[in-house]
Amino acid sequence: MKLLDTHSHIYLEEFDRDRLQMVERAEKEGIIKIILPAIDSGTHPKMLEVANVFNGICLTMMGLHPCSVKNNYKDELKIAEDYLQKMKFQGIGETGLDYYWDLTFKEEQIAVFQEQIEWGIHNKLPIIIHSRNSLDDCIRMVSENQKGNLKGIFHCFSGTRDQALQIIDLGFYLGIGGVITFKNSGLDKVMENISIDHVVLETDAPYLSPVPFRGKRNECSYLKYISQKLAEIKQISIEDVAAINTRNAEELFGI
Numbered sequence: 157m158k159l160l161d162t163h164s165h166i167y168l169e170e171f172d173r174d175r176l177q178m179v180e181r182a183e184k185e186g187i188i189k190i191i192l193p194a195i196d197s198g199t200h201p202k203m204l205e206v207a208n209v210f211n212g213i214c215l216t217m218m219g220l221h222p223c224s225v226k227n228n229y230k231d232e233l234k235i236a237e238d239y240l241q242k243m244k245f246q247g248i249g250e251t252g253l254d255y256y257w258d259l260t261f262k263e264e265q266i267a268v269f270q271e272q273i274e275w276g277i278h279n280k281l282p283i284i285i286h287s288r289n290s291l292d293d294c295i296r297m298v299s300e301n302q303k304g305n306l307k308g309i310f311h312c313f314s315g316t317r318d319q320a321l322q323i324i325d326l327g328f329y330l331g332i333g334g335v336i337t338f339k340n341s342g343l344d345k346v347m348e349n350i351s352i353d354h355v356v357l358e359t360d361a362p363y364l365s366p367v368p369f370r371g372k373r374n375e376c377s378y379l380k381y382i383s384q385k386l387a388e389i390k391q392i393s394i395e396d397v398a399a400i401n402t403r404n405a406e407e408l409f410g411i
Contacts, residue, residue, distance in 0.1 A: 157186045157398045159383065160405040161376045163250070163284065163311055163331060163358035164190050166214070167199060167206040170362040170373055179210055182376035186398070189411060190376055193217045193250040193284055193311075196224035197235045204243075215409070217247040219272050222254040222265045222286055229264050233271060240279065246409045248276045249284030250311060256289040266297070273301050276308065282408050283308035284331075291315045295322050302326050307408060309356055312364065317346050324354045329404060333358045334366035334374065337385045347389050356408065357382055357401045 161182070171178055182190065190210070192203050194217055207214040218239050220232050239245075251272040253265050276283035287294040287310060298306065299322075310323050313330040320330055332355050336343045347355075357379055359366075365374035366381040380394075383401070387394040405411065 157395055158188045158402050159186050159357065159379050159398050160189045160191070160402055160411075161187055161359050161361075161379050162191050162309065162356045162405050162409075163193055163333070164361045164376055165192065165195070165363075166190060166361055166376065167192060167203040168362060171375075175206070178375050178377070179213065182379075183213070185377040185380050187376050187379060188213070188402075189405070190214050191217065191246060191405075191409065193247075194219045194236065195221045195250075196232055200235070200239065215246045215411070217249050217284060218243075218245045219249040219251045219275075219284075220268055221250055222252050222269065223257055225261045225265045225268050229261070229268055233268060237275070240275065245281065246411070247282040247284055247308070248272050248279070249308070250286045251283055252286035252311070253290035253294055254286060254288045255293075266293075269294075269297060270301075273297065273306065277301070277306055280305070285310050285328075286312070288312075291319055295319065295326070298326050298328065309358075309408070311358065312360055314341060314343050315346070317349055320346060320350050320354075324350075329356045329408060330354055331356055331358045332386065333360050333382060334364040334370070334378070336389075337366040337381060338370065339367075344385070344389050347386065352386060352390055352397060352400050353404070355386070355401065356405050357386075357397075
């Protein structure tokens with residue numbers, strides 16, 4: 157069984173003590189690729205360092221996280237754009253909008269998201285979208301820019317069936333992670349009526365650990381619990397879930 161973790165921040169300090177062992181555990185569980193989304197200039201060097209150490213399993217993206225959009229956002233965008241011009245990346249992100257933590261820079265977030273959408277189109281790369289408390293606005297912005305050549309993932313999808321169908325109609329994938337294992341999330345009910353042909357799997361490590369590790373540090377090997385839950389919901393084998401996830405991810409990221 158082969159799996160791809162399409163969204164994992166294993167370069168963060170939470171893994172500094174046991175990163176090698178964590179990656180080894182992931183490989184034992186069939187994880188063949190771990191895709192690392194960018195945050196901001198404070199973490200870009202570490203992300204690239206980790207990808208170099210684990211060359212062959214870790215692949216990187218480049219972008220500016222909406223929670224890192226502050227007064228210096230133009231400088232941050234310039235740094236990310238310079239990286240894009242110099243190096244190969246698998247995608248743009250994570251980008252998007254976050255209306256949960258702080259709305260001080262809401263308009264700037266929208267402008268930054270728009271610019272990164274344009275990067276995705278120009279560079280023919282998928283965009284990975286963070287949409288906490290902002291899913292409808294993110295869907296709207298993608299719709300306004302979708303001329304047939306925009307692709308990507310709505311990371312950590314936890315919306316309604318109607319929102320899922322809108323995302324699918326736009327040609328995007330739903331990023332499904334640990335939330336699907338949470339008892340009262342409702343995501344399990346949504347996914348009962350959504351084909352997994354439109355799904356990719358992710359951990360968002362070190363965040364959002366699936367049951368039975370909820371509240372603890374997440375890691376890539378826990379992708380199997382997300383796969384198992386999705387297999388249970390769809391009443392198919394975990395091998396089928398893994399095969400579809402792998403096919404979708406490899407096609408989207410050009411792996």
